[in-house]
Amino acid sequence: MGLASSSSMKIADIMQPNAVTVVEGDTLSMARQVMLWHGIRHLIVLRDGRPVGVLSERDIIAHVTGAQVPGELQTTVGEVMSSPVEFVHPSATLADAAAVMASRTIGCLPVQEEGELVGIVTNTDLLSNLAQAPVPAAGEGALSARDLMSTKLYAVMPDGFLLDAVATMVLRGIRHLVVVDGLGRVVGMISDRDVRNAVGQPREALELETLPDELLSTKIRDVMTSEPRVLREDTSLAALVDALLADRYGALPVVDAEDRLVGVVSYVDVLHHIRGRLRVHG
DSSP, X not given: OOHHHHHHOBHHHHOXXXXXXXXXXSBHHHHHHHHHHHTOSEEEEEETTEEEEEEEHHHHHHHHHTOSSSOGGGSBHHHHSBOSOOOBOTTSBHHHHHHHHHHHTOSEEEEEETTEEEEEEEHHHHHHHHTTSOOOSSSTTOOBHHHHOBOOOOEEOTTSBHHHHHHHHHHHTOSEEEEEOTTSBEEXXXXXXXXXXXXXXXXXXXXXXXXXXXXXXXXXXXXXXXSOOOEETTOBHHHHHHHHHHSSSSEEEEEOTTSXXXXXXXXXXXXXXXXXXXXXHO
């Protein structure tokens, strides 16, 4: 598939028809089971047959792990869903959808035509298709992790306290922290999901008047994912996208020849960049 053909592709060409849905009165327990049955991470929420929100796996995890009382899976979908919902038309370009997802940092868009739900498109759909646009393999114009990564880094060390890492994530509004050793080499990764599984809602944990001793003493190494997938600075766009699609984080650390952290690249960075390329060639 060429760049020109990619730029002319429409959402109708890549969307998943027959989007899986729930209604706002369904419980989170049922919604989670539907996700497991279908092997998906997003559900479109309906009211009277019309989309009114989106429920993600992340929404369920955030709510349940942050709950202070048992039985929170009986909470209704409508209480937890993200709303109002962003839509995309089947005739929209891939660049249009990439722009919305990247700017709002969301993982999917319902596809709607004449007020009717006709499908769904996810960041995985976009990455899989946008990355097929040809990129020079080497030399001038070649794209690599070095070109796409962010060098504004917030890293922590494994012996640091988890609550300090939580404070950094809340203060900076970030979803991932890379864990490095004394030489700056990547030894782990923490996501907001890891934090929620450990302490519940990050901001609420920081606001508790009295923190449990166990939480106060928890170290970053107790929660982090050890030996995460990393990218080299010269990793090609195609290999980078493959790594993001295979990884559960949505963001990956980039290291130099000495394995030291030099950047982080996320699916949002990729969408921003490829969106621009498609619009230039569109």
